[in-house]
Amino acid sequence: MNRCCALSLLLLCAAPLAxxxxxxxxxxxxxxxxxxxxxxxxxxxxxxxxxxxxxxIRIGGDSGAAIMPGKPTDSLLLKRVxxxxxxxRMPPEGEGEKLDDRQLTILKTWIEQGAPAPDEPPPPDxxxxxxxxxxxxxxxxxxxxxxxxxxxxDAFIAANHERLQLTPAQPAEKNVLLRRVYLDxxxxxxxxxxxxxxxxxxxxxxxxxxxxxxxxxxxxxxRWGRHWMDVWRYSDWAxxxxxxxxxxxxxxxxxxxxxxxLNTDKGYDQMVREMLAGDELAPGDPDILRATGFLVRxxxxxxxxxxxxxxxxHTAKAFLGLTxxxxxxxxxxxxxxxxxxxxxxxxxxxxxxxxxDRLPGQTDLVKDGLVRVFDGKPAEPTYLYIRGNEKQPDxxxxxxxxxxxxxxxxxxxxxxxxxxxxxxxxxxxxxxNEDLAAARKAxxxxxxxxxKVREAAEKTSSKKSTATTDDAKQPAIxxxxxxxHSAQADLESLTAxxxxxxxxxxxxxAANFDELAAxxxxxxxxxxxxxxxxxxxxxxxxxxxxxxxKDTQEAKAKAAITxxxxxxxxxxxxxxxxxxxxxxxxxxxxxxxxPFPETSTGRRLALACWITQHDNPLAARVAVNxxxxxxxxxxxxxxxxxxxxxSPQPDLVNLLDWLAVELVEHNWSMKHLHQLMVTSNTYRLSxxxxxxSSTPHSALRAPHSIDPDNxxxxxxxxxxxxxxxxxDSLLYVGGSLDCSLGGxxxxxxxxxxxxxxxxxxxxxxxxxxQFLVLFDAANVNECYRRTDSVIPQQALAVANSPLSxxxxxxxxxxxxxxxxxxxxxxxxxxxxxxxxxPSAEEQATCEKxxxxxxxxxxxxxxxxxxxxxKKAEVPPASEPGQRARENLIHVLLNHxxxxxxx
Numbered sequence: 049m050n051r052c053c054a055l056s057l058l059l060l061c062a063a064p065l066a067x068x069x070x071x072x073x074x075x076x077x078x079x080x081x082x083x084x085x086x087x088x089x090x091x092x093x094x095x096x097x098x099x100x101x102x103x104x105i106r107i108g109g110d111s112g113a114a115i116m117p118g119k120p121t122d123s124l125l126l127k128r129v130x131x132x133x134x135x136x137r138m139p140p141e142g143e144g145e146k147l148d149d150r151q152l153t154i155l156k157t158w159i160e161q162g163a164p165a166p167d168e169p170p171p172p173d174x175x176x177x178x179x180x181x182x183x184x185x186x187x188x189x190x191x192x193x194x195x196x197x198x199x200x201x202d203a204f205i206a207a208n209h210e211r212l213q214l215t216p217a218q219p220a221e222k223n224v225l226l227r228r229v230y231l232d233x234x235x236x237x238x239x240x241x242x243x244x245x246x247x248x249x250x251x252x253x254x255x256x257x258x259x260x261x262x263x264x265x266x267x268x269x270x271r272w273g274r275h276w277m278d279v280w281r282y283s284d285w286a287x288x289x290x291x292x293x294x295x296x297x298x299x300x301x302x303x304x305x306x307x308x309x310l311n312t313d314k315g316y317d318q319m320v321r322e323m324l325a326g327d328e329l330a331p332g333d334p335d336i337l338r339a340t341g342f343l344v345r346x347x348x349x350x351x352x353x354x355x356x357x358x359x360x361x362h363t364a365k366a367f368l369g370l371t372x373x374x375x376x377x378x379x380x381x382x383x384x385x386x387x388x389x390x391x392x393x394x395x396x397x398x399x400x401x402x403x404x405d406r407l408p409g410q411t412d413l414v415k416d417g418l419v420r421v422f423d424g425k426p427a428e429p430t431y432l433y434i435r436g437n438e439k440q441p442d443x444x445x446x447x448x449x450x451x452x453x454x455x456x457x458x459x460x461x462x463x464x465x466x467x468x469x470x471x472x473x474x475x476x477x478x479x480x481n482e483d484l485a486a487a488r489k490a491x492x493x494x495x496x497x498x499x500k501v502r503e504a505a506e507k508t509s510s511k512k513s514t515a516t517t518d519d520a521k522q523p524a525i526x527x528x529x530x531x532x533h534s535a536q537a538d539l540e541s542l543t544a545x546x547x548x549x550x551x552x553x554x555x556x557x558a559a560n561f562d563e564l565a566a567x568x569x570x571x572x573x574x575x576x577x578x579x580x581x582x583x584x585x586x587x588x589x590x591x592x593x594x595x596x597x598k599d600t601q602e603a604k605a606k607a608a609i610t611x612x613x614x615x616x617x618x619x620x621x622x623x624x625x626x627x628x629x630x631x632x633x634x635x636x637x638x639x640x641x642x643p644f645p646e647t648s649t650g651r652r653l654a655l656a657c658w659i660t661q662h663d664n665p666l667a668a669r670v671a672v673n674x675x676x677x678x679x680x681x682x683x684x685x686x687x688x689x690x691x692x693x694x695s696p697q698p699d700l701v702n703l704l705d706w707l708a709v710e711l712v713e714h715n716w717s718m719k720h721l722h723q724l725m726v727t728s729n730t731y732r733l734s735x736x737x738x739x740x741s742s743t744p745h746s747a748l749r750a751p752h753s754i755d756p757d758n759x760x761x762x763x764x765x766x767x768x769x770x771x772x773x774x775x776d777s778l779l780y781v782g783g784s785l786d787c788s789l790g791g792x793x794x795x796x797x798x799x800x801x802x803x804x805x806x807x808x809x810x811x812x813x814x815x816x817x818q819f820l821v822l823f824d825a826a827n828v829n830e831c832y833r834r835t836d837s838v839i840p841q842q843a844l845a846v847a848n849s850p851l852s853x854x855x856x857x858x859x860x861x862x863x864x865x866x867x868x869x870x871x872x873x874x875x876x877x878x879x880x881x882x883x884x885x886p887s888a889e890e891q892a893t894c895e896k897x898x899x900x901x902x903x904x905x906x907x908x909x910x911x912x913x914x915x916x917x918k919k920a921e922v923p924p925a926s927e928p929g930q931r932a933r934e935n936l937i938h939v940l941l942n943h944x945x946x947x948x949x950x
Contacts, residue, residue: 302341
């Protein structure tokens with residue numbers, strides 16, 4: 049846009065409204081909906097005033113008529129929204145922005161015109177919204193083409209086609225369908241052998257066998273794991289260097305739990321329960337505790353309110369399709385969710401915290417650990433923040449845990465008593481054995497060091513001409529002996545503390561616990577004294593060395609002595625305290641295991657159980673909608689995280705409800721839904737629109753003119769591969785992809801060299817592989833539905849990627865055979881990379897390219913390289929003909945069909 053156009057547009061927007069410019073339905077009603085309906089609409093009518101129809105506006109409320117048609121200055125509505133005093137102006141401060149001059153002009157002009165408006169029915173009660181009603185399985189509708197609609201999904205789709213007079217496309221060609229379902233279910237294209245086997249299989253259930261086998265492959269969990277990681281906001285830890293600001297270390301175990309759960313077809317309901325309350329559901333099972341990474345992911349180091357706000361918001365969006373977060377500052381403007389309900393849901397999560405539990409064989413929690421949640425603050429109150437301001441909590445009215453009344457939720461909270469390993473995770477016998485073994489090893493090392501020091505001292509003494517007394521110990525020997533004594537004391541202390549801990553937590557506690565506790569306390573204090581003695585000896589030696597040091601800088605030498613003297617004094621004071629403590633006789637010892645609460649509130653488990661009840665109106669619908677979106681390229685409900693009143697009832701609501709009930713009645717099996725969806729004739733349609741008669745007076749209307757957005761699915765939607773699939777497919781066709789399962793997150797900077805699947809690379813704020821980002825990888829903060837962009841950088845990324853160049857060269861070698869000709873090579877390349885044969889034009893063009901490129905590459909100065917060549921693992925071929933083939937493969941990897949699901 050040039051500057052003149054921009055100025056014209058600005059002047060147009062700022063121009064005063066003409067009378068004819070104001071329309072009630074177009075201008076006035078949307079304005080009132082935005083500013084007024086939350087308090088004066090179908091759900092709530094403060095002061096008896098309802099503003100969601102022209103008729104109720106004229107009737108007014110407790111203060112009389114809201115408007116006087118033709119008299120804007122006498123109209124109470126206009127007075128209140130334009131009032132200068134913030135106390136009387138509407139919307140109230142904190143409830144919404146005041147009306148700007150243009151909006152006020154709209155209202156004034158409309159009233160001046162006499163407030164014309166068509167008759168309109170009052171909006172329905174939001175509580176009767178379709179998504180708030182428990183789904184009931186509808187019968188699949190009868191259709192004319194019963195043979196096509198043998199799958200219930202097809203019956204609903206075909207009935208909609210008939211209603212709209214749409215002719216569906218023909219079935220997709222076998223090779224196109226096979227590539228589609230492979231990429232959909234396992235995220236990898238079929239191999240040439242798999243393609244040929246399917247093309248030659250004439251059995252009537254050939255395709256169904258393929259689907260069944262794909263759902264059993266471990267790659268299915270990796271493919272669909274990434275889908276659900278989008279919805280559930282998976283993020284590895286974020287922070288600067290070793291600092292953890294968001295999420296937490298080792299959260300990759302949650303990612304592995306997702307993939308494993310999908311591969312075993314764990315019910316969606318069970319997955320939800322384990323993610324929200326695995327620590328309450330199965331507190332002694334580390335495999336299930338991994339699932340609580342869903343909550344760990346929200347962790348925010350600098351502000352707990354940010355942490356809990358994210359937890360409430362994304363629990364509601366992910367599992368309920370509700371924007372409960374909109375009620376943080378005030379009652380929800382569209383849905384029947386009061387502000388108090390937001391804080392009631394926050395109270396469910398108020399008590400929870402994050403822990404990293406020790407794992408067998410690893411004591412360093414930075415290197416590894418089991419990250420999970422637990423209720424560490426069971427008595428923490430929840431307060432409503434006035435207007436959402438965390439600095440203004442309403443402490444006079446603590447909020448009790450609960451859910452929005454509109455969902456008729458039975459929220460039955462029962463506290464959960466936890467087993468020993470949950471409230472004292474360090475008290476495991478394998479940890480005890482490891483710790484005692486490490487303490488014994490420390491004693492052995494200290495003994496060996498003492499022996500070495502003594503031997504060295506004896507050799508030195510034998511060489512001296514002057515006699516030394518036997519009891520005159522050198523400082524080195526004294527320090528080594530003190531280290532040995534300290535190590536022995538630590539071993540004895542650890543043994544005694546473990547004994548006391550286990551005795552304390554027996555059920556009932558051991559009768560001799562008090563005796564064991566007193567022993568543990570006494571030995572621990574003696575160990576502390578040994579360590580203090582060692583500290584004094586080391587400080588004395590440091591002071592001696594400081595005094596003997598020959599430093600040419602006098603100031604520096606004095607500073608060193610001063611510091612050593614200060615350290616010695618501190619060490620002596622510590623020894624005095626340790627000596628005084630030894631005289632005590634109580635049983636106050638330091639537990640070996642960090643204690644956690646012995647009871648969990650049970651709030652999260654109650655929430656999870658309610659979400660997954662069969663009569664929950666939202667959970668199954670939301671899950672079905674996500675799965676449908678990822679198979680068909682468009683959801684049944686357009687806004688996948690908001691099923692509230694702003695989402696109108698979808699055209700295929702009966703199909704949505706049928707699938708929701710089907711999911712619940714089949715134990716929430718997602719594999720069952722996959723099987724239904726991808727074996728439907730709807731899924732098997734071609735992405736090419738059906739042919740339409742070219743006769744000028746044909747009675748048939750083109751499907752594009754009836755349903756240009758393909759909402760009725762009269763053909764299959766084409767989709768670009770997700771970012772991870774682009775990278776994985778490059779490696780897979782080249783024969784290099786490592787499909788092994790699980791393990792720690794891989795440094796995102798290794799994306800061009802590591803052969804692992806993309807789902808395993810670190811994915812966090814400022815820790816994302818650039819290649820994936822260019823292809824619209826999941827937004828770390830929120831990604832309920834990915835966006836698809838088409839930008840030049842995507843083609844450049846594939847063209848210049850060292851990974852792409854390497855795979856091109858490996859694949860060219862693999863596809864080249866002895867006594868090969870270009871005709872056969874081109875056909876093999878197309879089939880291997882694009883799962884199809886080249887057209888006659890493509891075949892001729894590619895053969896011509898191979899000849900011309902080979903000739904051009906004979907000349908040394910023509911052997912140009914790509915920017916990524918320096919980092920490519922495989923150098924280009926030296927023989928011109930082979931290098932030309934590498935170039936052709938590289939071109940095909942950049943082909944649109946390679947990055948597209950058709």
